[in-house]
Amino acid sequence: MNGAFVRSESGRSYEIVDASGTFVANVARASRKDVRDAVVAARAAQAKWWAATAYNRGQVLYRLAEMAESRRDELRDHVALAEASEAVAAVARAIDRVVWYAGWTDKIAQVYGSTNPVAGPFFNFSHPTPSGVVAVLAHPTSFEGLIDQVMAPLAAGNTVVVVASERHPTPAVLLGELSVTADFPPGVLNVLTGSLDELAPVVCAHEDVDGVDLSGVDDALLGELRSLSAESIKRVVRAGFASDADSLRRLRTFIETTTVWHTVGQ
Amino acid sequence: MSKVSSTTSSSVARGGAYVTLAPRNEVLEVESEAQLRTLLSSLSGVDAVGLEARVAKLSTRSLKQSTKLTALDLAISMVDLTTLEGADTPGRVRSLCHKARRPDPHDAAVPNVAAVCVYPDLVSVARDALAGSRVAVASVATAFPSGRASLAVKLADVREALAAGADEIDMVIDRGAFLAGRLGRVFEEIVAVKAECGAARLKVILETGELVTYDNVRRASWLAMLAGADFIKTSTGKVGVNATLPFALVMLEAVRDFAEVAGRPVGVKVAGGVRNAKDALRYLVVVNETVGARWLSADYFRVGASSLLNDLLMQRYKQRRGVYPRSDEFSGD
Numbered sequence: 001m002n003g004a005f006v007r008s009e010s011g012r013s014y015e016i017v018d019a020s021g022t023f024v025a026n027v028a029r030a031s032r033k034d035v036r037d038a039v040v041a042a043r044a045a046q047a048k049w050w051a052a053t054a055y056n057r058g059q060v061l062y063r064l065a066e067m068a069e070s071r072r073d074e075l076r077d078h079v080a081l082a083e084a085s086e087a088v089a090a091v092a093r094a095i096d097r098v099v100w101y102a103g104w105t106d107k108i109a110q111v112y113g114s115t116n117p118v119a120g121p122f123f124n125f126s127h128p129t130p131s132g133v134v135a136v137l138a139h140p141t142s143f144e145g146l147i148d149q150v151m152a153p154l155a156a157g158n159t160v161v162v163v164a165s166e167r168h169p170t171p172a173v174l175l176g177e178l179s180v181t182a183d184f185p186p187g188v189l190n191v192l193t194g195s196l197d198e199l200a201p202v203v204c205a206h207e208d209v210d211g212v213d214l215s216g217v218d219d220a221l222l223g224e225l226r227s228l229s230a231e232s233i234k235r236v237v238r239a240g241f242a243s244d245a246d247s248l249r250r251l252r253t254f255i256e257t258t259t260v261w262h263t264v265g266q
Numbered sequence: 267m268s269k270v271s272s273t274t275s276s277s278v279a280r281g282g283a284y285v286t287l288a289p290r291n292e293v294l295e296v297e298s299e300a301q302l303r304t305l306l307s308s309l310s311g312v313d314a315v316g317l318e319a320r321v322a323k324l325s326t327r328s329l330k331q332s333t334k335l336t337a338l339d340l341a342i343s344m345v346d347l348t349t350l351e352g353a354d355t356p357g358r359v360r361s362l363c364h365k366a367r368r369p370d371p372h373d374a375a376v377p378n379v380a381a382v383c384v385y386p387d388l389v390s391v392a393r394d395a396l397a398g399s400r401v402a403v404a405s406v407a408t409a410f411p412s413g414r415a416s417l418a419v420k421l422a423d424v425r426e427a428l429a430a431g432a433d434e435i436d437m438v439i440d441r442g443a444f445l446a447g448r449l450g451r452v453f454e455e456i457v458a459v460k461a462e463c464g465a466a467r468l469k470v471i472l473e474t475g476e477l478v479t480y481d482n483v484r485r486a487s488w489l490a491m492l493a494g495a496d497f498i499k500t501s502t503g504k505v506g507v508n509a510t511l512p513f514a515l516v517m518l519e520a521v522r523d524f525a526e527v528a529g530r531p532v533g534v535k536v537a538g539g540v541r542n543a544k545d546a547l548r549y550l551v552v553v554n555e556t557v558g559a560r561w562l563s564a565d566y567f568r569v570g571a572s573s574l575l576n577d578l579l580m581q582r583y584k585q586r587r588g589v590y591p592r593s594d595e596f597s598g599d
Contacts, residue, residue, distance in 0.1 A: 036590055043593050205589040232589065 001034070002041035003186025005177070008194070009033045016169065018081050027169050030194035032202040035161070038190040039208050042133045042159040045187030050130050050157035052185075054106035061102035061155065064182040068095050068175075075174060079143045082168035094144045097247070101151035104251060108156055112252060116259070123262040128255040130157035131235055132210035135203045137196065138172050139216045140165035146172060149213045152250035154189065158211070162191045163203060165216060169193040197221070204228035211235035211254045296492055299450030306449065306488055312480035312516055321511040327551045331585075334547070338582045339377055340562060341546045342369060345578070346404055346535065346570040348383040350411075350503065356391045359384055363395035365597065370579050379575065380564040381434060385410070386427035393431035404434035404469070408459060411473075411502035413438035417455055424462045434467040435459070436535075438502060441476045444486060452486075456493035469497035469535055469568075472517075475507030480516050487520035497533035503570065508538025511552060518556040531560065537570030543581040546574060 007013070010031035016024045028034075049057070068075060072091055079094075080087035109127055116124040134153040139145035146162075153160050164172035176191035192199060200221060204212055205228045212234050214225055222238070229236045237253045296302050329337050347366045349358060363382055370376040381402035382392050392403045405427035409415035415423075424435055437459050443451045460468050470490040474483050490498050498517055500509040514536050521532050534553070540546055546569055553561050561567050576596045583591045 039590065040593075207589055207592045207595070 001038050001190045001192070002045075003180055003184070005180075009037065012194075014194075016167065024081065025170060027173065027193045030163075030192040030199060032199070034192055034194075035199060035202045035206065038161045038192055039133060039135075039206055041187035042161050042190055043208055045185055046130070046132055046157075046159040048185060049159055049188050054109070054157075057155065057157065058102045058105035060183055061098060061105065061151065064178055064184070065095050065098040065102060067178045067182045068098060071174070071178065075143075075171065078168075078170040078174055082165065082171060083141055083143065085142075090143055094147045097144060097147045098151055100247070101147075101155045101251075105155045108251060108255070112255060112257075118261075121264045123264060124259065125262070126257050126259045128156065128252075129258050131254040131256055132158060133208060134158045134160050134211040134213065134254050135206075135209045136160055136162045136213045137200055137203070137216035138162055138165050138169075140168060143171045145215065146175070148247055148250055149215055150175065150189065152247065153211070153213075153254040156251060156255050158254050159188045160190070161203070161209070162189070163196065163199050163216075164191055164193045166194070166196045200225055201228055204234070205232060207232040209234060211237070213253075214238040296453065299453070302449050302453055302489070302492070305492075306485040309481075309484055309488060312484055314480055314512075317480060317512050317515055321515055321552065324551050324555055325511065325548050327548075329547055329551075335582070335585050337547050337550055338543060338578055338585065341543070341550060341569065342575065342578050342582075343377040343380060344564045344568050345379040345575050346381045346383045346537070346568050347379050347575060348503070348537070348570050348572050350383070350385060350406060354385065354388060356388065359388045359391045360395045361597075363392055363401070365575070366401045367396065367399045369575060370582075370596070376579070376582070380568055383436065383570060386423060386430065386432070389427050389430035389432045402433040402467075403431060404436055405430075405432040406436045406438075406471075406502075407432075408435075408437040408455075410436070410438050410471075411504040413440045414442065417458060420455065421458060421462050424459055428463070428466055432466060434469060435463050436469045436471060436499060438471045438473060439486065439490065441473055444477070444482075444489075449489060453489055453493045456490055456495060460494040467496045468494070469499045469533075470495040471499045471502055471537075473502055473505065474500050474509070474513040474517075475505045480512070483513055483516045484520055487517045488524065491520070491524045491528070491530075491532050495532060497535050497568065499535035499537055499568075499570070501536075501538040503538030509536035509540055511548060514549060515552055515556060518553060518561075521561075522557045525557070531566060533566040533568065534561070535568035535570055540569050540571050541573050542577040543574070546578065 008028040008030050012029040013026045014029045015026055018024050075091045076087045079090055083090055113127040116126060118124045136149045139149060150160055150162060162172055172191050173193060176189060179189040200217060203209060204225045212229055214236060215238050217225060226236060235254060347362055349362055366379045366382045369379060378399060378401050381404040383404040384392050386405050386407055389403055389405045396403060407423040407427045408420035427435060439452050440455060456470055472483060472486045477483050477486055487498050500513055517534050521534055525531050536549055553567050579596045580591050
């Protein structure tokens with residue numbers, strides 16, 4: 001969180017185990033105050049992240065892919081805990097996907113921006129701007145899905161607060177760790193671990209979160225989270241993942257469109 | 267020089283209980299610089315380790331639920347909403363004044379702040395904008411923030427602020443003179459400014475960051491109170507070290523002891539560096555535990571700040587509605 005590896009404000013932690021019940025690690029169990037702190041950090045970082053050039057954001061994401069590449073084996077071990085699919089291939093695809101998003105940072109405006117014809121002596125431009133702070137409730141069983149959830153808003157200039165999967169948080173934690181060594185400015189990517197039932201309502205009710213990706217929650221929680229998000233006027237997405245078409249839709253999800261009128265010079 | 271005396275026995279609060287003390291006039295008549303020096307040097311030194319340990323202990327107090335809500339409202343009512351920038355404009359001061367009258371436009375139950383604090387040339391603007399409200403106009407004067415000007419210039423500064431309609435004057439002491447040991451000069455300046463102020467409330471800024479040691483702060487607090495200060499204030503907000511809890515505790519202890527001896531309650535204002543609600547509530551705890559509940563009022567305790575007010579409002583919002591507000595829920599100025 002905010003470029004540091006902090007424990008929960010509450011001091012709580014919990015154990016995670018693998019499929020056979022063997023102990024894997026102790027992880028922090030975040031409280032609602034940790035959510036608050038993470039959102040404050042993300043909000044503070046957002047203006048600077050968006051003010052950086054799209055090229056620079058792309059370089060940072062490329063660097064993340066490189067760091068992930070160098071720790072591929074470790075990622076594989078942790079992804080294997082969570083996923084039924086072949087972990088080596090899943091990690092390789094996930095890294096490729098980071099590179100794919102890195103390439104998108106300076107192309108989003110080209111694809112989603114436009115010059116609009118108007119009946120008057122004006123130039124009229126629409127250009128995409130980020131929503132702001134996006135919360136991601138991480139997909140529990142797909143690392144590639146998590147990459148989609150996190151990288152799409154980041155590439156568009158949003159800052160992100162991830163609530164990692166409750167049972168298998170280590171891939172998300174590793175991603176957070178990699179982001180710090182990959183030169184992400186503090187606060188751009190924040191990862192919380194803990195109970196989804198406890199954290200998700202706080203995230204969705206938080207009025208300073210502009211968008212939320214609910215792909216990681218099951219149907220039982222969905223209704224409540226949707227209504228909490230509506231209360232605070234959030235953009236909500238709960239989508240499939242892992243195809244290029246879906247990824248493009250994701251890129252577009254946490255984008256607002258700003259239209260500018262400019263007089264035509266004489 | 268000047269006389270500060272209590273001629274009858276007096277009641278002062280200590281830890282919430284009222285005790286009656288016999289007057290001890292002989293201590294409080296300051297007739298010469300030598301006597302002032304003797305008096306101030308007779309004050310015991312501050313136990314720095316004990317002081318900091320006490321502050322650390324009090325800082326762990328946690329206020330919950332209704333107590334927290336009450337404390338947040340109290341803190342809002344104690345804020346001196348301040349803008350002391352070279353780039354201040356009448357428009358900015360006016361918008362600050364509107365905010366001071368009604369901190370949360372959506373909720374009339376939020377109390378108004380205690381005062382708006384500006385430079386002397388903007389006092390008249392603030393006066394007009396605050397007409398008909400209970401918010402006072404405070405002005406820094408006496409060559410703020412350094413205090414390095416002749417007494418005549420300082421008095422003219424005060425006169426101008428008062429003529430424009432200031433209810434309260436925040437003066438700075440001459441730290442150069444204090445640190446060089448010219449206590450008489452510092453004392454006489456405060457006496458002269460107090461005389462100029464008349465009915466207006468006088469806050470004396472010690473600038474604890476430049477006095478450096480706790481012992482100096484204790485002596486300067488006594489000196490200011492003996493010279494007639496209505497409030498003693500920690501800092502200008504213009505130097506590296508601003509208000510800190512240990513310095514505030516030293517000043518509150520001086521206020522408590524002075525009230526016992528002189529029978530006159532003096533207020534304390536902390537300024538600079540108090541940015542969030544949590545810090546503000548810590549100060550309130552220290553006030554309550556040191557000088558008692560009587561000081562938990564805007565008449566005796568103030569917090570000089572600009573960004574603090576928004577955090578207090580945001581915490582209040584959170585307590586009332588149960589959700590965290592947008593970071594831009596409350597206006598910047």
